[in-house]
Amino acid sequence: MRFQRERRERRQPELNMSSLPDLIFTVLFFFMIVTTMRSVPQKLRFQVPQGTELAKFKKQQNTLYVFIGKPVNKNEGRSDSIMVQVDDRFVPMADVAAYVSKFKSELLPDEQEEMTVMLKIDENVPMGMVTDLKQALRKAGALKVHYAAVNHQKTPQK
């Protein structure tokens, strides 16, 4: 008798799905907030260096992106050549200064002062190129630079 009663109560309960949309909405809002639409297409492969003393960089309108690395697409230049990409196009080192000063001249005067150049440079790029780039930026009057990096993975060395 007792056995029978137990079996009758063991019906499978149905899962309440009414909270599923709420859950998904929460995750959706999270991703909506953290999303930053990538504005600059990347044509270069690069691994930025690691550091321990990094500061966050607030993205602004008056930020110019400069990348140095090897091209992703093998057809664009030799595959082993290191190239400079300013915004969305390849620029030869000799023309960087002209390109940057053109970018700067199109900004408002108070934006010009705050203009920052974001340098995303592969860690294996020789310093010669970086120095040339910095000289070009100095010539163009774009003095505020930001060296992009990622947080150190291992414990920082002391």
Place this chain on the structure above:
Amino acid sequence: MTMKLRRRKRRRVPGINTASIADISFTLLILFLVVTSMDDDKGITRMLPPTTPDQQDAAVATERNVLQIELLKGDSLLVRGEKVPMNQLQQRVKTFIDNPDNLPDLPEKHEVDIELFGKCHITESHVIRLKSSRDATYGAYFGVQNEIVAAYKQLRDSLAVARFGHHYAECTERQRTAIRTYYPQKLSEDYSREGGGR
């Protein structure tokens, strides 16, 4: 009477079918999952020196006030002509900036009146000069920059703890200004080519 009752029954508001909301938000969720790039831009911000030659007066700094750091080909480091591994650089830079024992070959100290601190002896005229070979890698150069920033940060932090009892990050703007006056960041980079000419 019967007519009225019937009409009232008909005017019931139909419930909205919410079954598709989950699908719609799923689609949106997947869209945002795909386009998300979680790269928050971190790094080190620096000011480049202007091209106008009025910065040349830094070159007349006396020998004891200058810490010459050279980054050589193959990413080895020379600090004042002496080979130093990367993990000792931070300590070297800290000792140089602070000059705790007032050594004659480290920067001279001047008495300066700083708000909140009163009269202090600080090495305000020190200069760290960084020169990198064209054949060194950018990664090593960034490592040196990182160590220098770390050295300043630790000095400022320990000063904040000693004087105000809390970390530099928790200081008020006035306290920060005082600390920054105590340990001013002085880094100059040598852009000359090895061949001599600019």
